[in-house]
Amino acid sequence: xxxxxxxxxxxxxxxxxxxxxxxxxxxxxxxxxxxxxxxxxxxxxxxxxxxxxxxxxxxxxxxxxxxxxxxxxxxxxxxx
Numbered sequence: 001x002x003x004x005x006x007x008x009x010x011x012x013x014x015x016x017x018x019x020x021x022x023x024x025x026x027x028x029x030x031x032x033x034x035x036x037x038x039x040x041x042x043x044x045x046x047x048x049x050x051x052x053x054x055x056x057x058x059x060x061x062x063x064x065x066x067x068x069x070x071x072x073x074x075x076x077x078x079x080x
Contacts, residue, residue, distance in 0.1 A: 002059040006052040
């Protein structure tokens with residue numbers, strides 16, 4: 001099982017008063033898309049609401065996901 005940490009780029013919503021809210025909405029959108037494609041998604045409470053841990057049996061699944069969706073505002077780091 002492959003595991004990744006997903007975070008929102010710090011530049012998202014930088015010119016807005018409610019930057020944290022905008023970043024949370026971005027993360028919620030990508031979370032819904034990941035779940036729809038068979039990923040297990042869980043929040044990372046130690047990182048507040050701007051990080052997710054994502055699991056999938058296939059290591060190539062995230063690469064395929066990134067090719068299908070606009071993910072330039074997110075950072076994906078494989079941890080296992």
